[in-house]
Amino acid sequence: xxxxxxxxxxxxxxxxxxxxxxxxxxxxxxxxxxxxxxxxxxxxxxxxxxxxxxxxxxxxxxxxxxxxxxxxxxxxxxxxxxxxxxxxxxxxxxxxxxxxxxxxxxxxxxxxxxxxxxxxxxxxxxxxxxxxxxxxxxxxxxxxxxxxxxxxxxxxxxxxxxxxxxxxxxxxxxxxxxxxxxxxxxxxxxxxxxxxxxxxxxxxxxxxxxxxxxxxxxxxxxxxxxxxxxxxxxxxxxxxxxxxxxxxxxxxxxxxxxxxxxxxxxxx
Amino acid sequence: xxxxxxxxxxxxxxxxxxxxxxxxxxxxxxxxxxxxxxxxxxxxxxxxxxxxxxxxxxxxxxxxxxxxxxxxxxxxxxxxxxxxxxxxxxxxxxxxxxxxxxxxxxxxxxxxxxxxxxxxxxxxxxxxxxxxxxxxxxxxxxxxxxxxxxxxxxxxxxxxxxxxxxxxxxxxxxxxxxxxxxxxxxxxxxxxxxxxxxxxxxxxxxxxxxxxxxxxxxxxxxxxxxxxxxxxxxxxxxxxxxxxxxxxxxxxxxxxxxxxxxxxxxxx
DNA sequence: CGATGGCTTGAGAGGCTTCAATGCCGGTGG
DNA sequence: CCACCGGCATTGAAGCCTCTCAAGCCATCG
Numbered sequence: 001x002x003x004x005x006x007x008x009x010x011x012x013x014x015x016x017x018x019x020x021x022x023x024x025x026x027x028x029x030x031x032x033x034x035x036x037x038x039x040x041x042x043x044x045x046x047x048x049x050x051x052x053x054x055x056x057x058x059x060x061x062x063x064x065x066x067x068x069x070x071x072x073x074x075x076x077x078x079x080x081x082x083x084x085x086x087x088x089x090x091x092x093x094x095x096x097x098x099x100x101x102x103x104x105x106x107x108x109x110x111x112x113x114x115x116x117x118x119x120x121x122x123x124x125x126x127x128x129x130x131x132x133x134x135x136x137x138x139x140x141x142x143x144x145x146x147x148x149x150x151x152x153x154x155x156x157x158x159x160x161x162x163x164x165x166x167x168x169x170x171x172x173x174x175x176x177x178x179x180x181x182x183x184x185x186x187x188x189x190x191x192x193x194x195x196x197x198x199x200x201x202x203x204x205x206x207x208x209x210x211x212x213x214x215x216x217x218x219x220x221x222x223x224x225x226x227x228x229x230x231x232x233x234x235x236x237x238x239x240x241x242x243x244x245x246x247x248x249x250x251x252x253x254x255x256x257x258x259x260x261x262x263x264x265x266x267x268x
Numbered sequence: 269x270x271x272x273x274x275x276x277x278x279x280x281x282x283x284x285x286x287x288x289x290x291x292x293x294x295x296x297x298x299x300x301x302x303x304x305x306x307x308x309x310x311x312x313x314x315x316x317x318x319x320x321x322x323x324x325x326x327x328x329x330x331x332x333x334x335x336x337x338x339x340x341x342x343x344x345x346x347x348x349x350x351x352x353x354x355x356x357x358x359x360x361x362x363x364x365x366x367x368x369x370x371x372x373x374x375x376x377x378x379x380x381x382x383x384x385x386x387x388x389x390x391x392x393x394x395x396x397x398x399x400x401x402x403x404x405x406x407x408x409x410x411x412x413x414x415x416x417x418x419x420x421x422x423x424x425x426x427x428x429x430x431x432x433x434x435x436x437x438x439x440x441x442x443x444x445x446x447x448x449x450x451x452x453x454x455x456x457x458x459x460x461x462x463x464x465x466x467x468x469x470x471x472x473x474x475x476x477x478x479x480x481x482x483x484x485x486x487x488x489x490x491x492x493x494x495x496x497x498x499x500x501x502x503x504x505x506x507x508x509x510x511x512x513x514x515x516x517x518x519x520x521x522x523x524x525x526x527x528x529x530x531x532x533x534x535x536x
Numbered sequence: 537c538g539a540t541g542g543c544t545t546g547a548g549a550g551g552c553t554t555c556a557a558t559g560c561c562g563g564t565g566g
Numbered sequence: 567c568c569a570c571c572g573g574c575a576t577t578g579a580a581g582c583c584t585c586t587c588a589a590g591c592c593a594t595c596g
Contacts, residue, residue, distance in 0.1 A: 052507065068413070069417075070413060070414065070416075070417035070421075071417070071421070072417065072421045072422055072426070072503050073503045076421045077421070078416060078417040078420040078421040080413045080416040080417060081413070092406035092409060092410075095399060095402050095403040095406050096403060096406045096407060096410065096510060098507070098510070098513075100410040100413065100414070100507065100508045100510075101410075101413055124395060127392060127395075127398070130395070130398055130399075130402070131363060131398075133402065134360075134363050134398070134401070134402040134405065135363040135364060137402065137405055137406055137409065138360035138363050138364045138405055139364060140409060141360060141405065141408060141409040141412055142360075142364065142368040142369075144409055144412040144413060144416065145336070145338060145348045145349070145368065145369055145412060146338065146368070147416050148338075148346060148348040148412065148415050148416055148419060149338035149339070149340065149346040149348060151416060151419045151420040151464065152346040152419040152463070152464025153339070153340045153344045153345070153346040153464055154340055155583075155584095156583080156584075158340070187541090187542065187543090188542075188543070189542080195420070196419065196420025196421060197584075197585090198584075198585055198586080199542090199543090200544090200545090200584090200585075200586080200587095201583090201584055201585070203543065203544060203545085204544090204545085204584095206543095207544080207545095218543095219593090235340050235341045239320065239366070239368065240368040242364060242366070242368075245366075423551075423552095424551080424552075455573090455574065455575090456574075456575070457574080465552075465553090466552070466553055466554080467574090467575090468552090468553075468554080468555095468576090468577090469551085469552055469553070471575065471576060471577085472552090472576090472577085474575095475576080475577095486575095487561090
């Protein structure tokens with residue numbers, strides 16, 4: 001009899017997110033939660049996947065923030081995607097193992113490396129999982145698409161506002177009504193690399209937003225003071241994030257599998 | 269006995285492209301080539317998929333050029349992806365049917381609408397096809413990623429050079445040695461919308477490239493005169509396009525299925 | 537308490553945009 | 567066959583947004 005302590009599966013947040021977009025049965029949930037993988041700690045600004053590398057595993061972000069980026073000849077970085085806990089930044093490497101990007105920890109992060117073989121195996125055994133993986137990659141691409149628009153056709157203020165709205169939605173579950181006040185470990189340099197701007201200009205733009213009373217971003221903390229105004233300035237509509245398309249679903253496997261921790265002395 | 273005239277299947281160019289990246293057997297090839305779909309003619313600058321639309325079919329480009337785009341509040345368009353004959357610009361809509369983009373014909377184009385149900389069906393029956401679809405979407409995303417870098421971290425000349433190199437590779441099969449001289453129906457306005465620039469500045473930049481003897485782009489025709497210099501200026505490396513990763517494979521189904529046209533009088 | 541990394545601010549330069557006018561070319565109709 | 571027309575390309579001048587370079591500030595940490 002297998003003992004699976006689901007509460008400590010690092011795939012739990014990933015599964016939760018997947019279940020918002022894909023309908024999975026108990027068997028599929030169990031399969032995802034019991035995927036293998038070993039955790040690694042990554043220091044701030046450390047690259048842990050390099051351009052051109054041939055990958056045999058994909059990464060799951062367990063804690064911290066991860067950026068996917070490319071760079072030009074001069075070495076200027078452009079962050080093309082931001083990934084938070086529960087994301088798999090390079091799930092697509094399962095089908096395209098030659099990395100066309102690099103991954104970097106934007107703050108201290110812990111990730112779990114999952115062998116492609118295991119991912120291919122569950123995808124093969126469960127067509128619904130294969131479809132869910134494909135869907136996650138498609139949503140990823142939709143966000144990428146929005147970033148092209150953001151960088152290509154909006155001025156600095158609008159760009160920054162848009163990015164802050166996106167982060168608030170994904171990271172803190174922001175909704176029109178709800179007040180946002182969340183952790184924000186990104187530096188202005190990193191914001192600049194996401195927006196295609198210089199850090200100096202990000203600073204000036206941020207100051208302007210602050211003076212207008214839209215956001216308060218200081219001491220690694222983000223507070224959105226006027227969501228209506230900010231999202232309008234940033235031309236932001238959360239549809240492209242494809243959050244919560246399905247009715248809130250419990251993780252069904254839980255019912256069958258959750259067990260009290262098997263080890264350690266009985267606690268209070 | 270089914271009569272399939274493979275030579276006229278509109279999916280042939282698509283299959284050819286897929287076979288460069290995915291290994292498929294004869295049965296899978298046949299399944300792809302006999303997908304249903306009905307052709308439509310689209311006039312220049314006509315949108316044929318609208319933002320937010322709920323799709324029940326995907327498109328295959330048979331002829332012409334198609335742009336995927338988003339726009340900001342002011343109505344400025346940003347083209348986020350360019351698709352040529354043989355591409356399926358919205359294959360991902362199979363798993364994310366809510367369109368987060370719009371599609372536009374950039375010149376007179378003919379597309380084939382393929383029901384999602386048929387695509388899901390082949391993907392379900394043939395896991396290798398499901399994987400190939402997923403892979404096509406992943407390559408699409410890799411290109412998107414490169415566009416973010418292009419728009420975010422390169423100046424106008426570099427941006428334009430990079431785009432021209434990409435188009436030459438995808439559209440005309442450019443290789444370091446080979447001379448490029450191909451059809452080029454895009455207007456400077458459309459180039460501007462891909463590059464996040466104004467048409468005026470695209471024109472000036474193009475003139476500069478011309479004066480330097482790198483390209484000749486006139487009368488709907490693109491000639492690349494100095495590939496080495498242009499690709500270096502554009503900081504271009506075709507790895508991200510994932511062209512031809514597999515050894516050139518014939519369409520194996522052909523062997524079993526190709527038949528002489530069944531209708532019409534016997535010709536010489 | 538000095539070192540470090542990130543944030544803030546200033547001044548000047550430059551790339552790109554805006555607005556506007558002109559030129560070119562292919563198509564159409566008289 | 568030519569005149570006209572519309573879409574696209576080209577060019578100029580002026581201005582703004584963003585960059586570059588540089589310096590000062592502030593918090594954190596050993």
